[in-house]
Amino acid sequence: MAEFSRKERDRQLRRSDIFAAAEHIFALKGYHKATIRDIAKEAQYATGTVYLHFKDKDELYLSLFTEKLKTMLSIVEEKMSLAKDAKGKLETFVRESLVFFEDNLDFFRIFVSEADEMMIAEKGLRNTPAGQKFERYMADIVKQAQREGVIRSDFEPTQVLDILIAIMKSYVLKWFREDGKGRKGLAGMSDMIIKCLLNGISGR
Amino acid sequence: MAEFSRKERDRQLRRSDIFAAAEHIFALKGYHKATIRDIAKEAQYATGTVYLHFKDKDELYLSLFTEKLKTMLSIVEEKMSLAKDAKGKLETFVRESLVFFEDNLDFFRIFVSEADEMMIAEKGLRNTPAGQKFERYMADIVKQAQREGVIRSDFEPTQVLDILIAIMKSYVLKWFREDGKGRKGLAGMSDMIIKCLLNGISGR
Amino acid sequence: MAEFSRKERDRQLRRSDIFAAAEHIFALKGYHKATIRDIAKEAQYATGTVYLHFKDKDELYLSLFTEKLKTMLSIVEEKMSLAKDAKGKLETFVRESLVFFEDNLDFFRIFVSEADEMMIAEKGLRNTPAGQKFERYMADIVKQAQREGVIRSDFEPTQVLDILIAIMKSYVLKWFREDGKGRKGLAGMSDMIIKCLLNGISGR
Amino acid sequence: MAEFSRKERDRQLRRSDIFAAAEHIFALKGYHKATIRDIAKEAQYATGTVYLHFKDKDELYLSLFTEKLKTMLSIVEEKMSLAKDAKGKLETFVRESLVFFEDNLDFFRIFVSEADEMMIAEKGLRNTPAGQKFERYMADIVKQAQREGVIRSDFEPTQVLDILIAIMKSYVLKWFREDGKGRKGLAGMSDMIIKCLLNGISGR
DNA sequence: CATGAATGAGCTTTCATTCAT
């Protein structure tokens, strides 16, 4: 059984290596210009090795995406569970997501580049188990926020989520643009994002 | 000179034909799965003819994007000029953009699929003259709105714009999802979008 | 229309070039070890050019096979039509087939190598329009021979055909083996083949 | 030495296992579409194990073929030795071969698919010790039949053999085609095949 | 010896781009 678990652990190691390489290459070149050869080389494996772990390029891409998303969500959810009310949960969601993005810029690049396309495409994130689980989870929190009077009841939870993510994206992209040394942590923007979502940007 | 202008007019006609075809095909298949042959066939030209008007696939794509965007903006700007204050201009921008999207669903599909990627990529919209002109124009309006007290002064105009566009996109995507007969016009959503931007979605 | 026919003629020329190359390469290496690159190079075209004329390797192979077979049969049928009775037709069939084989040794090699496999496989010759037309045509001649009392009536025409072809193949293969200068024309064997088929090889 | 023979016996067992699997897979998929992994899996060994017993795929294939053929011939030869004259031997050869084919349909499929190709190819059966031994053995029988006046003397023994095999193949293929329940045993066809060979199919 | 993960050469196929007509 130790034997077995070592094998399984090795397997996961390979997957991780490939994921890491794929994350980098996909972020660098985008889905279509990235080649399996590139990724294999980056991971220091032979081309064929990639195919021992992933049926094809699509599966690698989608796996990478959902795996990473799951990781992010499991981290974020854990922190969210500590918050006492829905508003706190949303704040936590924003803050911790930003932390994760900052730690995983390559992933964020992929997330941004493909997120909207995936929303429309049939094979997109939204039709993925992981994606749907996330959507349901977040929708529940939004509903709770609506019950608690934090969010107006005439908004569809799914769309609230879309808007929140859109605002977050816009903030991270701005942060991207001012690339360089002087920029502060992304997480510091979470309060402003929440305020922007809840109260808007009205001058009065 | 009449000779010359006829030639030039013909030239523009070819471009338009190709643009129309490209818009359709790109929207249908996405950038990478669309082939130049597809587009040429749709436009009822030979493959090579496309290359008499566009250096390569990238240029065709970007030209289509910016040309269309210019068209949209020139329409929207004209309507905006009729509004008396900055808030009115913003309302007009949202409303008329939605009208344009509804009339040009293929273009919107492209817009959504690629917009974010283009924001990051070196070759993206933001580094385009048209894109920068638009950005400056809209930034001015936002600044005016800030002077008029409609928008808080501590927001960077560019980002306000990003957020506004993000919210609009989220609305149009929702509208897309409920595809079918019973859905109402997009333009009707403009008030809600502005309210969402300015006042947020706070329950109180 | 001259324009059109020139184009069409050119098209046929390309096809012929590719067929000739394919015939050679397939005969040399067999179906599986032959690559499209090989064939294209032999025909002095680029790889992609082959795909302008044939959907894929299978289609090229089958087209080559059936086209060639059609050519052979049209030649053979014409000569057969001159024979007065069924026996004469069969003799003509054998003789002229052998002539064709001798003139198209590469094709014969393919024919021999793949014929039996194709008989079994679903995609085989026997399910091809050309193949079925040939089979029906020959079966009719065998039936006529049976009516004329040349062939016993208790044989299934299709099988008579199989046996005839089998005997012919065995003769051509023997002729192949004694490769070299001293060997005589294949066509000279036709009488012996017919006798072998009709009367067997009995010593008395 | 008992030790040695146990080892050797085990070795033969592995070979047999692999042969059985290979026979099945090759018959099912054909030489090229069959993969070593398929065969190893079918035999419940690891891929590499196959290579401990066979240099490469080709050798496995050829070994399978010749081994099986040797088995068949040793069975057939034993029965043939009981026949009193050459004609009886030939009859036995046909009958017992058919019995063997019926018991080893997978092998027969391979035999049919590849037999002719192997005849031509340099690596073919005919250049194999087993193949040559068989050929000599059968040629001797044919010669004896010629001495006994059963077969005309002006036929080359080798070719008589080819024709006989060709006719047998045509019968078995016909039997294959009428796949189903109602078909009778192959062995029953042996008389007709001999008659066909010796006396032909002449109507009178 | 047995294993099976890893290798990487090599295949088919696509398609942006060119250029002779």
Added chain:
DNA sequence: TATGAATGAAAGCTCATTCAT
């Protein structure tokens, strides 16, 4: 200028073969 056949680089993917365990 318009054409579209020809090009050939490059991609995804397979699988015979090897070799560390």
